[in-house]
Amino acid sequence: MSPTIVIFGANGFLGRYLCRHLTRQGKQVVAIARSRSGWSGDGMFLEWDGKSHGPWTFALEGAEAVINLAGASVNCRYHPANRKRILDSRVDSTRSIGTAIAACEAPPKTWINASTATWYRDARDQAQNEWLGEHENGFSFDVARAWEEAFFSSQSPAVTRKVALRTGMVLANETGTVFSVLKKLTARGLGGTMGDGGQRVSWIHMEDFLRAVDFVVDEPFLDGVVNVTVPEFPTNREMMANFRQLCRMPIGIPSPRPLLEIGARLLRTETELVLKSRWVDPLRLRDAGFRWHYPEMRSALKDLLARPGLEGFFKDTSCRSVGARGWVPATR
Template sequence: MTKRVAVAGSSGLIGGALRRHLEGRGDSVLRLVRRPAAAADEVRWDPSAGHLPVEALDGVDAVVNLAGVGIGDQRWTDAHKVAIERSRVDSTLTIAKALAETKQRSGRSIRLVNASAVGIYGDRGEEVLTEGSASGTDFLARLVVRWEAATEPAADAGVSVALVRTGLVMAPHGGAFGPLLLLTKLGLGGPLGSGRQWWPWITLVDEVRAITHLVDHPELTGPFNAAGPEPHRQRDIAAALARSLHRPALVPAPRLALRVVVGEFADRILDSQRVEPRRLLESGFGFEHPTLEAAVRWASAS
């Protein structure tokens, strides 16, 4: 049965791919945009003001919220940190309140699949991290805790809510994986810091499929780790990418050099998070790219 899905953040890497995937299988997509609506499939909202017309959600079966300022787009000044948090918390709270109002007004429950991040766990070394693991204490971890908590008005009203804790999304173009792909093509890929840190990765294809899986299964609630089923260390990811592109992966990037280039965000690049997608696997989800070799082969194909 086809669905009508509202998507916030539909112009981003994941949002654009999700929209194409949903429309490709016959669903209709309503795009939540912050500029004036320019098409019949768009509705204007203002998350900074907490405004989302409740009537715009009439006929909507699910909302996927991917809205948020890019985390690694620029240096983490105090102002940018505020923008990172507000863009996520404000958008989530606005949607959660609108869904709660819809539920209370009409009794109709609209599924919410909300973006989150594996950054909630912080730097955890060799510890295996599942959805039941405790949160970390750094800025990003605290931010993600508040981000997820912003869904509570919807959950408290009886709305079905799933949280997608996403790792490094591998894609041929764009996103956080883009700079690593470019450096490798230039022969400058290699270990970042020691290279021993665990990096939770997932291809854009499987990220979109995981989100769609959660849209289709409203009985699945709470957090879900969106990361490949085979965790790998950063140096192994760099080496696999180099092999796929027939390039060397020998140039190390020390912590100090990363700090100079990207500032405080360097510490998050060097975090170790051995994340397992336990709940996704238990729910019957199957990865199209379950191995690192398959993932980098797809991401480096174009």
């Protein structure tokens, strides 16, 4: 039988793409989420509440990998109820998966748990050691710390390799995502700098994110914390210039912090998502031999423009390499 990969949070943004990606590779995918809403339809679906054990625990037996992407969206206002929901959804799901893996007779080979690049604010320090980067303060960092503590403190068997993916902003041409929102703003002449424009942006093309997951699954000696971004971390000013070029829009009205605060309240989100600087160097991924198809934002945005939505993203793979280690430049 083909290897089984279990994906938690399978109906989320990353989960949907990962389910489609892995099934196209011939893997047996078990998709687990709170509801079928948003699920890509790839693999076998099992429902759970994000914290309780149930029939899904049997899917972990002998799995090649367990990938936990579960967690409530951070694109909301950070009032107390939402803060609790964001934190609990990550910690509870991670602990539940950990106890289920500990009870397996044939534990999975690898457990990959989502984390976030919000740990870092200065690449100069964390480039030396991905465990000991200069930490940020505040709610986002508190969530990241609790999330990883739940992951690494779980009493899973020693035979199960554990990897925390500290992932930057993943770009795909999907409605409601960063790419879609910034493209619309830019097309309306609102694609200027946000805040002072000096904040750094850690990002990765969806295709490289999927390949990085493949790479981690296939690399038996890679464990612990792995940063999943491209080596480039442009400023917000540079990123918005790339979007203006993509949209062929010569005008970009800037958005100072007070204006962003008003917009964030109207959109029920937080300015932190665009004003917080994230400098991340994917040192371990690079040193292990991973190579990016889209290491520069300009080429990444151009590629994604022609690949709208889940179906558009996967509609043509004839000119792209298959697998995590191959690197063949796109020919179109």
